[in-house]
Amino acid sequence: MKIVADENIPLVRECFAGLGEVITLPGRSICADDLADADVLVSRSVTKVSRELVQNSRLKFVGTCTAGFDHVDVEALNELGIGFSSAPGCNARSVVEYVLCALDILAERDGYRITGRTVGIVGKGQVGGRLFRALQALGVNVIANDPFLEPEAGVELVGLNELIERCDVIGLHTPLTTTGSHPTHHLLGESQLLALKHGTVLINAGRGAVVDNRALLSVLKSRDDLSVVLDVWEHEPDVDPELLELVDIGTPHIAGYSLDGKITGTVMVYQALCRFLGLPARVSQRDLTPLPPLMKLDFTGTVDADQATSVAMRATYDIRRDDALMRRLLKMEPEARRLAFDFMRKNYSERREFSTLKIDARRSEQAVQERLAALGFHLPDE
Ligand SMILES: NC(=O)c1ccc[n+]([C@@H]2O[C@H](COP(=O)([O-])OP(=O)(O)OC[C@H]3O[C@@H](n4cnc5c(N)ncnc54)[C@H](O)[C@@H]3O)[C@@H](O)[C@H]2O)c1
Numbered sequence: 569m570k571i572v573a574d575e576n577i578p579l580v581r582e583c584f585a586g587l588g589e590v591i592t593l594p595g596r597s598i599c600a601d602d603l604a605d606a607d608v609l610v611s612r613s614v615t616k617v618s619r620e621l622v623q624n625s626r627l628k629f630v631g632t633c634t635a636g637f638d639h640v641d642v643e644a645l646n647e648l649g650i651g652f653s654s655a656p657g658c659n660a661r662s663v664v665e666y667v668l669c670a671l672d673i674l675a676e677r678d679g680y681r682i683t684g685r686t687v688g689i690v691g692k693g694q695v696g697g698r699l700f701r702a703l704q705a706l707g708v709n710v711i712a713n714d715p716f717l718e719p720e721a722g723v724e725l726v727g728l729n730e731l732i733e734r735c736d737v738i739g740l741h742t743p744l745t746t747t748g749s750h751p752t753h754h755l756l757g758e759s760q761l762l763a764l765k766h767g768t769v770l771i772n773a774g775r776g777a778v779v780d781n782r783a784l785l786s787v788l789k790s791r792d793d794l795s796v797v798l799d800v801w802e803h804e805p806d807v808d809p810e811l812l813e814l815v816d817i818g819t820p821h822i823a824g825y826s827l828d829g830k831i832t833g834t835v836m837v838y839q840a841l842c843r844f845l846g847l848p849a850r851v852s853q854r855d856l857t858p859l860p861p862l863m864k865l866d867f868t869g870t871v872d873a874d875q876a877t878s879v880a881m882r883a884t885y886d887i888r889r890d891d892a893l894m895r896r897l898l899k900m901e902p903e904a905r906r907l908a909f910d911f912m913r914k915n916y917s918e919r920r921e922f923s924t925l926k927i928d929a930r931r932s933e934q935a936v937q938e939r940l941a942a943l944g945f946h947l948p949d950e
């Protein structure tokens with residue numbers, strides 16, 4: 569069996585080599601010729617899996633080791649009898665942690681506490697749902713907009729306009745869709761952006777085109793009260809340098825790039841392929857996941873909850889580093905910028921999730937322990 573895979577999939581050989589010959593290629597340039605005699609394609613989001621790409625191949629299965637699958641023509645795969653799997657939720661924790669770290673940095677910079685703000689989550693699925701619960705556990709007032717959800721106890725669901733009117737922080741976590749009853753392409757256009765409350769923090773870690781980037785640029789030119797965090801950009805890997813300059817935090821689509829999230833994505837697609845082939849899954853995620861570089865923090869009784877959370881979060885992930893690297897794009901010509909965007913993603917430094925860090929907070933106040941646990945750090949009892 570021939571398996572063609574994106575070269576940017578961690579542990580792709582460790583997972584798939586037991587099932588066939590694995591050929592790795594740059595994801596953006598995988599073409600129909602590369603797939604002519606392939607049985608399986610394992611992609612990430614940069615490979616446009618269109619009808620044209622797959623229709624003349626002998627592919628039996630396509631997997632994308634990502635949560636989003638707007639790059640895949642699922643209807644065409646169904647019609648052609650090609651099996652498909654994505655990796656729902658694989659990197660949801662990673663995105664949640666990205667958002668929490670961004671808010672921690674902005675709150676410190678601007679002198680407020682997130683607990684005093686109202687946060688609105690647009691798209692309460694794997695990412696948005698976890699973010700909702702984490703913020704609630706921290707004592708933040710959270711509301712959500714998701715037209716596909718049924719009412720649920722403890723969750724205030726509102727329309728998008730109401731969410732915009734009421735929220736100090738807005739996180740976008742929908743898929744990118746252009747059809748159906750509630751398409752998300754340009755969900756936030758000029759009128760929604762102009763309607764944002766004074767001082768709103770807008771975070772897009774879903775897909776770039778959910779926000780009309782041209783409208784965002786024009787609104788940011790006239791509104792310096794807004795704070796914007798963009799992990800995703802319309803027309804990636806082309807990033808508009810004018811927009812990058814005006815956002816408060818800009819990163820190269822790495823919100824979901826924790827090593828844990830990426831390995832989970834690879835393993836989920838490996839497991840789906842095994843099921844499709846009717847074979848046992850012999851590779852286990854536990855065996856593949858390396859130890860984190862930082863394993864333990866020990867707080868004394870003198871630390872308070874704000875200090876403890878900032879130290880623990882920044883020890884695990886300091887988003888300012890990604891923002892600083894991203895700003896190097898500002899000095900580049902367009903082609904170099906495109907290449908650098910992909911280079912940063914391919915060579916992304918190892919980032920681990922909060923749960924990989926054990927924190928001994930037994931000598932600290934209860935409030936410290938509760939806050940760290942709400943964020944998902946590992947607080948062993950002994
Ligand atoms: N930046 C990153 O690294 C990164 C990582 C993971 C996921 N993503 C993106 O984030 C998206 C969400 O991820 P997820 O795992 O939570 O997906 P999900 O499918 O679990 O959740 C998406 C939610 O959005 C809701 N939704 C759909 N259309 C909507 C609309 N018009 N208005 C409001 N809500 C709407 C859905 O009902 C669903 O509950 C993915 O599709 C992907 O594009 C980005």
Ligand SMILES: O=C(O)[C@H](O)[C@H](O)COP(=O)(O)O
Nearest residue numbers: 612613614634635636824825
């Ligand atoms: O949808 C996802 O899972 C994320 O956007 C993912 O992090 C994209 O990463 P890529 O496939 O572009 O490497």
